Amino acid sequence: MKILLVGASGTLGRAIDAELSADHEILRAGRGSGDFRVDLRDDASVAELFRATGKVDAIVAASGNVHFGPLAEMTPAQFDSGLQDKLLGQVRLALIGQHHLNDGGSITLTTGILAEEPIRQGANATAVNAAVEGFARAAACELGRGLRINVVSPNALQESWEGYRAYFPGFEPVPAARAALAYRRSVEGVQSGRVYKVW
């Protein structure tokens, strides 16, 4: 398969690349690095990405930022920054990308354990992740041509654990390579509308 991987240079992206590249052709895209440059916050940039790649068999998004900060100090603008980046960015990739997938192709988006398990300062992350999962749940029912859409929800990653452990008390980090297996399940599997939890 020809797989477009957005966020290919991140910790998770590199693990997905390593998991899938022996069996598939990986088109690596990112905001600041990769064979293809794309800003998921911009319609024209995403359209240009697909003009450059041509039709693909799978789209995988492993990118997106949310706002972390105390609820008592959070501003609507800060909350919106996560909506525009990790939520609408991935939705934009899916909405535009659906027209550039071969029949039977798939879209795989990324959320995280905070969708269901809140942490301190994580209200934006929980909302954004829940929304991405909701989008996939609904979009799966409407996609035609055998297209599928799923979400992978990893726990905190072992590779970035030192920076995150204070915010995730008692959480059990997972290796990025284990999270990457879930992307293979989504890309090569048969299900749609699923959230593959790696926790």
Added chain:
Amino acid sequence: MKILLVGASGTLGRAIDAELSADHEILRAGRGSGDFRVDLRDDASVAELFRATGKVDAIVAASGNVHFGPLAEMTPAQFDSGLQDKLLGQVRLALIGQHHLNDGGSITLTTGILAEEPIRQGANATAVNAAVEGFARAAACELGRGLRINVVSPNALQESWEGYRAYFPGFEPVPAARAALAYRRSVEGVQSGRVYKVW
């Protein structure tokens, strides 16, 4: 209690008003009608609302629009319109409103059955509703001073069923008066982080 009700003139808002007004003082707010005018899409308008109301004991939001349309034709801008209105509008009311609640006060937001049960053309609605529920789930863990936050998720309303029934095949509409009971549970109850489903 002194209860701020945003969206007071809508079908749901009027039912909430009828349910609560015998026992509480209701401050009725809306975009185009009510004792207090507010545009939840605008920080300054929400701040002005609370300057006008002073401290309250409960904030109830029964307003917000989402985009309905086929997934294959949906644009990122259309998707964002629902994020800005029903999602960020209610979040803005909560983020700013938390500082204008008396100790032990509550915030009650509104989603809908589409959060969990997708319909055709409803991908934006499902994502927006899931995000609002995620926000409340996480915010409930961080609020101080005994403040609480909950969500009411009604089914389609009997009062507006004629216009909606084609989009909700086999759904069982509920009277707005029954949905209104859930707002009383949230406002007068003890729970926080709950989604009260009226379906």
